[in-house]
Amino acid sequence: MAQVNGYEHDxxxxxxxxxxxxxxxxxxxxxxxxxxxxVIYLHxxxxxxxxxxxxxxxxxxxxxxxxxxxRGCGNSRPRASTKDNxxxxxxxxxxxxxxxxxxxxxxxxFGGSWGSTLSLAYAQAHPSSxxxxxxxxxxTVRQVEQDWNLCATGSPMIFPDAYDEFLNFLxxxxxxxxxxxxxxxxxxxxxxxxxxxxxxxxxxxIGMSTLLPDTEGWKQLADPTYLLPHARLEAHxxxxxxxxxxxxxxxxxxxxxxxxxxxxxxxxxxxxxCPPATAWALHKAWxxxxxxxxxxxxxxxxxxxxxxxxxxxxxxxxxLEV
Numbered sequence: 001m002a003q004v005n006g007y008e009h010d011x012x013x014x015x016x017x018x019x020x021x022x023x024x025x026x027x028x029x030x031x032x033x034x035x036x037x038x039v040i041y042l043h044x045x046x047x048x049x050x051x052x053x054x055x056x057x058x059x060x061x062x063x064x065x066x067x068x069x070x071r072g073c074g075n076s077r078p079r080a081s082t083k084d085n086x087x088x089x090x091x092x093x094x095x096x097x098x099x100x101x102x103x104x105x106x107x108x109x110f111g112g113s114w115g116s117t118l119s120l121a122y123a124q125a126h127p128s129s130x131x132x133x134x135x136x137x138x139x140t141v142r143q144v145e146q147d148w149n150l151c152a153t154g155s156p157m158i159f160p161d162a163y164d165e166f167l168n169f170l171x172x173x174x175x176x177x178x179x180x181x182x183x184x185x186x187x188x189x190x191x192x193x194x195x196x197x198x199x200x201x202x203x204x205x206i207g208m209s210t211l212l213p214d215t216e217g218w219k220q221l222a223d224p225t226y227l228l229p230h231a232r233l234e235a236h237x238x239x240x241x242x243x244x245x246x247x248x249x250x251x252x253x254x255x256x257x258x259x260x261x262x263x264x265x266x267x268x269x270x271x272x273x274c275p276p277a278t279a280w281a282l283h284k285a286w287x288x289x290x291x292x293x294x295x296x297x298x299x300x301x302x303x304x305x306x307x308x309x310x311x312x313x314x315x316x317x318x319x320l321e322v
Contacts, residue, residue, distance in 0.1 A: 006056030006311065009065070017076070018100050020093045023083050027075035028097060029067045031055045036064040037107035037318060040094065042122075043067075044113035044137075046242075047233030049074025049225050057110065057301075057310050062318035068097060070118075073229050080229040082187070082236045086243045091122045098129060105131055108317055112136035112301050113274055117242065120249045120282075123258045132317050133263040136310060137271055137299050138279040140249045141242040148275055150179055150238070155208060155272045162207050169200040183235040186228070198231035205234075208272045211298035250285045262320060264290045264313045268297035268306055 014030035029050065041054050050067035058065045069076040071085045071093065098106060109130050111119035116135040123130045139145060148154030156163030167175055174181035185197035199221050206217045220226045248254065263286070267279035276293075283291040292313075297303040301310060 006307065007059055009052065009055040009060050012052070018093075018097055020071075020089075020096055021084060023078070023081065024071045024085075024089075024093075025077045026071060026093050026097070027069040027077070030101075031065040031067070032058060032060040032063045034064060036060075036062055037322075038064045038066060038101075038103045038105075039108040039110055039314075040066045040068060040097075040106050042094075042109065042111035042115035042118045043070065043073070044111075044115050045073065045230055045233055046070070046114045046237040047073055047226075047230035048114070049229070057307075057314050059315060059318055063107075063314075066097070066101065066103075068094070072233055074225050079225070080232050082232065085233065085236065086240070087118065087121055087237070088125075088243060090118055091125050094118075094122050095126055095129065105129055105322060107320070107322060108132045108134060108314070110134045110314070113139050113299065114237075116274075117141055117249065120258075121244070123261060124249065124254045127257050127261065130258070130261055131322050132320060133258070133261055134266070134310065134313050134317065135263065135282075136266040136301055136306065137274045138265060138267060138282050139274040140247070140278055140282070141237070141244055142246050142278070143241070145275070145278055146238055146241075149205075149273065158272055159208055162204055166200060166204040169197070179235070179238070182231075183239050186232040186235045191228075194228055194232070198228045201231040201235070202227065205273060209299045210303055211268070211270050211296065214300065217300075250281055252285065255286045259286065259288055262317070263288070264292060264317075266292045266294065266306060266309050266313065268294045268299055268303065270297065271299040273299040 009031045012029040012031050017025040017027050019025045049069050054067055055065050070090050072081045109119045116138050170181050185193050188194045265279050267276050283289050292309050294305040297306045
């Protein structure tokens with residue numbers, strides 16, 4: 001039976017790093033039932049990180065829960081590094097981790113926001129490694145989605161005061177190309193330059209992430225595992241369009257590769273970070289998915305209606321036979 005407040009897990013029974021190339025070691029933790037159905041949780045961002053709280057969606061009686069800090073994120077090393085850090089490097093890392101952990105097939109790949117992007121990219125690249133997908137707050141890095149967040153005619157129409165603060169952080173002569181200006185500052189080796197820019201960038205996004213104000217979210221601005229990696233890697237990925245052709249993840253030939261996989265989409269109706277039109281576009285391209293609208297939620301996975309539906313879905317998928 002679904003635990004509306006979330007499942008409680010014991011501390012991780014495994015914490016380790018996996019070296020994936022000459023530069024990067026990715027950090028992972030494991031929770032729940034050691035011989036349970038394996039689920040991998042893919043965090044948002046790009047540039048977010050894992051925490052024990054991410055396990056709350058998964059029943060410890062059924063699931064072996066694997067949490068992964070993506071390249072440059074959280075406890076992965078080196079932190080905030082953009083070297084050899086692309087969508088396709090991350091996809092390869094997930095597959096290397098699966099093999100390293102001797103998991104024949106992920107029972108579930110669970111991802112929200114950027115994690116939904118990565119889940120789709122991974123499943124399309126390795127469909128035989130994925131038994132089910134749970135996707136929340138859909139993001140596919142199309143230009144229209146980036147423009148919505150970072151240009152004046154998108155979310156700033158709803159949060160004009162926050163957008164002005166975001167823009168006015170920059171000197172006036174840097175505002176015409178504000179995304180490029182932020183990127184340059186975030187890539188600086190001088191923390192006196194990069195850290196204030198990261199705080200301004202992250203504050204803008206955090207403020208839009210829930211339907212009702214969430215004071216807990218602001219605490220992330222003081223978290224060193226979040227502050228620079230989140231902003232720097234978002235800017236890095238957005239500048240490079242996540243190494244995806246526009247609309248690539250929604251193309252019929254790519255959806256056809258995963259059409260057989262049971263999948264549920266959970267989308268907040270008032271998601272301003274990842275607008276609902278993208279979730280609807282995915283569902284129209286892939287009508288076999290189950291589309292769940294959360295009528296009183298924004299972007300965050302922990303808003304009550306969204307959290308409840310995610311837990312219910314994971315409980316249901318725990319009963320699927322591979």
